[in-house]
Amino acid sequence: MVDILREYWLLFLVGQYPNGPLGGLTATILVAVAGLLLSLPCALILALARVSPYRPVRIAAAAIVHTVRGMPFLMMIFWCYFALPLLVGRPLDGFVTLVGALVLYESAYLAEVIRAGIEALPPGQYEAGRALGLDYCRTMTRVVLPQALFNSMPSLLSQFVSLIKETSLGYVISVNEFTFAAAQVNNQLLTKPVQVFSILALTFFILCFSLTQTARALERAILRKRAGTPESQILSTEADA
Amino acid sequence: MIFIENVDKYYGPYRVLARINAHVARGEVVVVCGPSGSGKTTLIRTINKLEPIRSGRVVVNGHDIHAPKADINRLRREIGFVFQQFNLFPHMTVLNNITLAPRELRKIPREQAEDEARALLKRVGLADKADAYPAQLSGGQSQRVAIARALAMSPQVILFDEPTSALDPEMVGEVLAVMRDLAGSGITMVCVTHEMGFAREVADRVWFMDGGVILENAPPEQFFTTPEHPRAQRFLSELRR
């Protein structure tokens, strides 16, 4: 296994670069980070829509979330593969499609995490803000969201781990991320699938496991800091496949 | 100052407030008492529209609180509210809890707001707690901060919703002392409480409620010695046991 690593490490790490776009593990990490950074604001808006005082907004947001969560991520990737170039007006790179699909899909899941964080706060917090004369916007931005987002951090981190795992589906649309790079190495070697795919699995494991452990440590730290806060407000980490 | 006219409120089929008519004059201290479920908390929460009403009017300082076009946020600046569960903002220091509304809503500059906040903290006996977080305070200290927070907006009237009911007995005294001091300062107060000693000492009027109706409305000397309504008599005799 070590020989394979020594021979093919560049392919694993950056794909065909510089003879092609940046690929491999680097691409996986870049796609995941881009996906997270772009979906957080969308998720925030969607979460606020989910708890909005206006019924049509709530219903529309619920419809979006339930539709996205009811379909496989692979299906979302195909939708983006075909529909995004049409919407934008020109052909799109596989990477863009993958990031787009991730953003659309993960926004719905992250929105639910944030929504749970908002709803876990005691209603008295919102009431106290309004009773002081703060309007809805100010109460949400100064009182509710800071607490809800802080309490949701372990869950958000956990969802980021799912996001990283989902990038592997780039393989199916031939996006040269880490899984695809490993499959390419396997195609070249042909006789060492166990070693190649073990490298793939092990790398993902190290990456995701360390993030999961960070999320758990974060959860414990938050519980300790908010010594006065009831545990029910801190959302526990629940991983997705 | 406060006019409550023919107020009706329902929770589904239950009539929780039935044709309430009452009046609080400027500078008066009114104590609202009665058994659980009598509607006293609901009534006080209709004064600043934390609860809506089915019909009737609540007029505070010349403004109809429940009018559809009313700028409720503006009106709430003049009405202070102290919650049973304190509802301090755990993610802010004590000082910031108090200065949040004056700075955001009255646009008072930070230095001035903090000076005024420190003065208020001194008044409630917590001058040294300005930089503490709510989690570090005891119940009695938290409630006194909550009172300071309500006072920071220089409201025309302060409403108290069972301010001592969530406190351990040994801390009730310190909060009542602050409230007694406030009453002496001439501010209009409406207070829902079970602390009859406080009512006797400080109230100008006592409203006794049961079943969503104000059954008795009298000065404390009269209420505590010769209550008219049989329910009131029963309530007081239970207390004396």
Added chain:
Amino acid sequence: MGYTLDFGAVLTGEHLRWLLSGLRVTLELTASSWILAFIVGILLVLLRNSGSKLAEIGVAAYVEVHQNVPLLVQILFWYFAMPELLPEPARIWLNERNSEFILVMLALAFCFAAYISEALRSGLRAIPRTQHEAGRALGFGYLSTMRHIVIPQAFRAAMPPLVNYSLLFFKNTSLAMAIGVHELTTQTRQIENDTFRTFEAFAVATAIYLAISFLIMAAGAWLERRFTQEKR
């Protein structure tokens, strides 16, 4: 755009047969991996609580591995690497049958089992020790206490995550496409390639996934209600 919708092309004749066969494979895959996953998941929980420190660590490692490696990678591992690790007779047996289906089913089942065991474990942990004590105080033996008092409550507590995971793994059957199993998503792409009716094909498939997802969630909600009523 000059594009007229034509669902007929997708929903008739040969294409309809493709669609239905894909749906059938998806459902078969879901059902078989679900059953195996539950059996393995329950075994994992029993192993973990057996008292052996080695078993505890082993199960914990199993769970961590399966939760931190992408499911697609696990599927690829089962398909490309696992046959190398199996003895010759097993390999022949697999090749005689539908090896893709079996391998992806195993991959799904063993991954799902890890999540099930975690849900059951947290369900058990949610039951306070005092429930055990109450049962023993009444005179129930250890197994009886578990059977009558603890496990029913633990199961009820574990149900929301279990329903969620069931939904997740139903959707994850689509990953079988990566190794050529003709489930619903694969068939949809076939139809799309054949008819060029991209939107209609995917719309129908999405609707099918949504419908079944909804059914799973409704079943979960019904089960939860039923359990709650029993508790009275």
